[in-house]
Amino acid sequence: MSGSAIEFRGVTKRFGSVNAVDDLSFTVRSGVVTGLLGPNGAGKTTSLRILLGLVRPTRGTATFDGRAYRDLAAPLNTVGTALEPWSFHPGRSARDHLRIAAVAAGIPVARVAEVLEVTGIESVADRRVGGYSLGMRQRLGLAFAMLGDPGVLVLDEPTNGLDPEGIRWIRSFLRELAAEGRTVLVSSHLLGEVQQTVDEVVIVARGRLVRYGTLDVLEARESVLVDAVDRQALATALAVAGFAIETAEDGIRVRGAEPSAVGAAAQRAGIALSLLGRRAEGLEDVFLALTSGEDA
């Protein structure tokens, strides 16, 4: 199985005077898991809804192998979607919810039992969804996505509300799907939740693309960590010397400088150092720095 490539080309969505999504362009290829990452309100969900034809973009196109969602001949067989765990009628059973989608898409109704089995909610399938936990709703959303055995999966925050066992399950599930050659695009506001799952990342903040590529776009950062008994004096001295500093828990972080230069500056100010060395920044730190708008 080979999934279609997802292409965003200059996608912009303006709500009033705010650009919720601003000139977003990237490609998601098949066979890997791609994470669409960014803080809440970064425009992830709006981007996905534009891709699925639910929201009309102000400008730009988002397509599957060049075709818009609404032009797909068999949408649920091409793209599987789990957008939010709330879009179920509380008075309807999971099985009926899936049957309705299967009938609308021309998928054999026998497939409903299969996806209920795969997602592990077979035993509660005839209960009304109103009584479901968030985790069960997430699984029902995944069952809906898998209904048409699609080559592309688009999942918005699928780990929200899942217990650790559920998160582990979804990770291996997504890896399996990608290994089969499918295109998997999964959004999250927590890098940690998808770090072990994703091969490529698309990082957005305030509607704009900030980083795009394999996970090592985040790992290519190092900084100098320096500390002294009189940390305040050191900070002042380094600031006066023109270094970009940032106070961290375990010292002062200096970006874009060599340890020797930092040490020399401290010596000139007559400050005895207690610590000086290179530190690779954690992915999460870099991610937070990127998405909070600091210069990378």
Place this chain on the structure above:
Amino acid sequence: MVRAVRAEWLKFGTTRMWWVLLLVLVGYVAFTSGLLAIMFGVLGDQLAQDPTAPQIPPDALAAIVYSSVTAVGYVIPLILGTLAVTGEVRYRTLTPTFLATPSRGVALVSKVVVMFVAGAGYGAVGLAAAIGVGAPIIAATGGDLQLVEAATWTLAARAVLAMALWAAIGVGVGSLIQNQVAAVVIVLAFTQFVEPLLRFGSAFWEPAAQVGRFLPGSASDALVGASIFSSFSGGGMAVVPLNWWQGGLVLAVLAAVVAFAGYLTAWRRDVT
């Protein structure tokens, strides 16, 4: 299109709404039909002696009793059709609906088709309730049941058609006013208060009465051919009601116009 219609039909059948509303319809119609039959059957002789009381010809009684299904019951399919749309907005199920059926037009037309059929079903059941309760009372009070008359069964068929059209109008109303509470309040306020007042008021001035004939409730009664309301309205003025087919046409055009207006505005909005 066929798939979308089948999916809509499943949606209709898989929540409790359909039988709850059907029970309400049966109860409401049975009560009204029984009340009318008792009023004009038991009290008919007394009324006949009082020249100031409303008079009903003996052979018109059955039609008035049986037509209570539309005269008072039409609001139920109207609400059914409205809820079929606003419920999807309220429970956010428009997302899966449009994912499976990306063409918004197809999705809306499917709803109209399914609700038309469902409304006809409600009409048939409501009619059974009206006749089931009304006929024994008429028979017991020595009235004419008219059950072998072709005219009665023509009335029955038109009542079913009227109920189907009301449900279709409901879909249009829901697609235009997507807030469930607002839509239901507007439907109830219009059908139970605004329109009866307009109908009653317009009957006292001929030019207004000419226009009043085209009010949806009047058109519905014209389509069915009988109603407790049209029997007494008019203040004795000679404004000819619409033909049955004109009444049906008014309702059909109303359904189409409202649904199309909803499609052009709220129905095509972003689903966020």
